[in-house]
Amino acid sequence: MQRDPTLPLLFAALVVLLALGPFLPQWALSFVSVALYLGIVVLGMALMMRTGLVSFGQGLYYCLGAYAAGTLDHFYKLSDLLLMVIAGALVAALVALILGFLLSKYRDIFFAMLSLAFSMILYGLLVKTSELGSTDGFGLSVKTFAGIPLTHGWVRYSIYAFSAVLAAIFTAGIHRYLNSHLGRLAGAIRDNELRVEYMGASVRRVIHLNYVIAAALAGVGGALMAATIGHVDPETTANWTTSGEFVFIAILSGTGSVLAPFLGAGIFEAVRTFALQYFPNTWQMTLGITMLLVIMFLPGGLWSVFGLRRRST
Amino acid sequence: MACILEARNLNKSFGAVTAAADINARIEQDSIVGLIGSNGAGKTTFINMVTGYLTPTSGQILYQDRDITGMPPREITRLGICRSFQIPQLFNTLAVGENLMVGVGIAARSSRAAHGQERGAEQSTLVEQLIERFNLGGYRTQAAGLLPEGVRKLLDIAMAVAGRPRVLLLDEPTSGVSADEKFRLMDMVMGALKTAGVTVLFVEHDMDIVSRYTHRILAFYEGRIIADGDPQTVLRDAEVRRYVIGEQIHAPATKETAGAAD
Numbered sequence: 001m002q003r004d005p006t007l008p009l010l011f012a013a014l015v016v017l018l019a020l021g022p023f024l025p026q027w028a029l030s031f032v033s034v035a036l037y038l039g040i041v042v043l044g045m046a047l048m049m050r051t052g053l054v055s056f057g058q059g060l061y062y063c064l065g066a067y068a069a070g071t072l073d074h075f076y077k078l079s080d081l082l083l084m085v086i087a088g089a090l091v092a093a094l095v096a097l098i099l100g101f102l103l104s105k106y107r108d109i110f111f112a113m114l115s116l117a118f119s120m121i122l123y124g125l126l127v128k129t130s131e132l133g134s135t136d137g138f139g140l141s142v143k144t145f146a147g148i149p150l151t152h153g154w155v156r157y158s159i160y161a162f163s164a165v166l167a168a169i170f171t172a173g174i175h176r177y178l179n180s181h182l183g184r185l186a187g188a189i190r191d192n193e194l195r196v197e198y199m200g201a202s203v204r205r206v207i208h209l210n211y212v213i214a215a216a217l218a219g220v221g222g223a224l225m226a227a228t229i230g231h232v233d234p235e236t237t238a239n240w241t242t243s244g245e246f247v248f249i250a251i252l253s254g255t256g257s258v259l260a261p262f263l264g265a266g267i268f269e270a271v272r273t274f275a276l277q278y279f280p281n282t283w284q285m286t287l288g289i290t291m292l293l294v295i296m297f298l299p300g301g302l303w304s305v306f307g308l309r310r311r312s313t
Numbered sequence: 314m315a316c317i318l319e320a321r322n323l324n325k326s327f328g329a330v331t332a333a334a335d336i337n338a339r340i341e342q343d344s345i346v347g348l349i350g351s352n353g354a355g356k357t358t359f360i361n362m363v364t365g366y367l368t369p370t371s372g373q374i375l376y377q378d379r380d381i382t383g384m385p386p387r388e389i390t391r392l393g394i395c396r397s398f399q400i401p402q403l404f405n406t407l408a409v410g411e412n413l414m415v416g417v418g419i420a421a422r423s424s425r426a427a428h429g430q431e432r433g434a435e436q437s438t439l440v441e442q443l444i445e446r447f448n449l450g451g452y453r454t455q456a457a458g459l460l461p462e463g464v465r466k467l468l469d470i471a472m473a474v475a476g477r478p479r480v481l482l483l484d485e486p487t488s489g490v491s492a493d494e495k496f497r498l499m500d501m502v503m504g505a506l507k508t509a510g511v512t513v514l515f516v517e518h519d520m521d522i523v524s525r526y527t528h529r530i531l532a533f534y535e536g537r538i539i540a541d542g543d544p545q546t547v548l549r550d551a552e553v554r555r556y557v558i559g560e561q562i563h564a565p566a567t568k569e570t571a572g573a574a575d
Contacts, residue, residue: 181418191404200390
């Protein structure tokens with residue numbers, strides 16, 4: 001049997017990212033940071049897709065994570081990166097735990113639209129809340145990591161490095177999870193819920209669990225985004241266009257590997273940057289064409305390129 | 314012998330249609346029971362009620378003297394009543410081995426308290442045993458959605474067996490299987506179950522198969538059980554011949570059956 005290259009690849013990528021970081025120019029550091037936090041969100045989306053569900057409202061948890069991190073600094077003067085990420089994950093997971101009781105009853109378009117509805121409710125609330133800056137949001141800054149003060153020049157690298165470490169840990173964790181009994185159940189549920197119930201397992205409980213895991217990952221992604229950008233607002237977090245971007249990246253990546261979301265997020269960010277630079281008025285069209293090409297030629301997502309190559313050798 | 318499954322005055326109606334009317338049956342442990350009847354006679358409704366997919370309008374189902382009426386399929390499966398399906402219900406994108414692994418994994422978890430959780434290696438051994446007993450070795454890594462129909466039926470039954478049933482309900486195990494393959498399939502299934510001490514109820518339309526493999530037959534007609542007894546007696550019963558087998562219409566009655574009809 002062929003050995004699974006995922007974990008060695010992951011470890012190598014982490015070492016390279018950590019080692020290269022201090023020498024990267026500002027724009028490259030930002031670029032990789034964005035790919036990492038978007039990738040973490042999409043990792044959770046991919047887990048849901050393996051269970052057969054596509055959420056059009058993952059921005060809900062991304063936004064909760066971002067605002068949890070933001071409020072810690074803005075209102076409580078707790079500017080600790082580790083604390084922000086933990087808060088983001090916990091708030092998102094808690095809300096998902098509650099909403100999951102309702103959402104785990106729904107499938108297909110009903111699940112997608114209901115999750116979208118919840119994210120738009122949060123968007124509406126934030127826009128009306130002047131204490132949280134309404135549509136403008138508010139700024140935040142990171143000063144410490146686990147209580148250790150970060151010297152000014154190293155704040156960006158610290159956020160970048162922490163994002164990389166977290167991305168690696170979560171990717172390895174999800175990889176392990178997918179190869180466990182519960183991970184296999186996800187695929188079984190996507191294929192045939194009736195049979196899963198008739199074999200004695202609760203479909204809703206597995207969906208609920210995966211939903212909470214995906215939400216926690218989105219919360220972490222949101223908190224890392226807030227720390228990286230230094231600003232949170234409703235438009236770029238809870239609005240449906242953000243949730244749409246996550247779906248976009250998830251389809252671009254495919255569910256072929258746990259590494260795919262990071263590749264997808266990187267390419268998405270590269271295309272968007274490129275398109276904004278050269279076609280500022282029609283950049284969405286460039287994204288649309290990219291999506292069209294992927295769906296037409298690589299229906300399994302970008303990651304299927306590696307599968308094709310392996311099959312031909 | 315001890316009674317493992319009992320139906321008491323079961324009724325089920327869908328609006329004006331009566332799918333089960335006053336069903337009473339006691340199934341003995343380790344017996345093999347055939348359920349016969351024309352389409353719409355209530356065989357599958359009976360299976361669906363026993364496995365919890367349908368809740369009876371009235372009546373009771375007892376399993377090992379415990380009332381299981383109205384329990385969901387998941388919990389009934391955990392108690393040891395498993396079923397296979399007339400149209401195989403598989404995980405089409407998963408390989409044959411993975412399909413079985415899901416079943417073995419669920420069973421290991423739901424019986425954790427009783428057996429102590431099995432390790433991954435032991436679960437793989439159980440999967441290998443199932444693959445061997447059901448002769449699925451050649452298909453191990455193939456996606457279930459791409460298998461020929463006869464193999465899909467076998468896998469469907471193997472998945473039911475993976476749940477370690479005490480009572481196994483097979484809904485038309487040989488439908489969709491070619492005539493010359495039917496006996497081979499039934500030999501394999503019954504051989505795989507013989508050692509396990511499983512009570513089997515199966516729905517079947519082929520009377521040769523029913524009489525060869527069962528100890529007892531329940532004949533259904535319009536939601537009622539019209540005959541219940543050993544295969545020879547039931548298959549000679551006049552009502553069964555008229556409503557289920559249909560021989561009196563298609564072929565001249567033998568002396569025996571003509572006598573029984575009087």
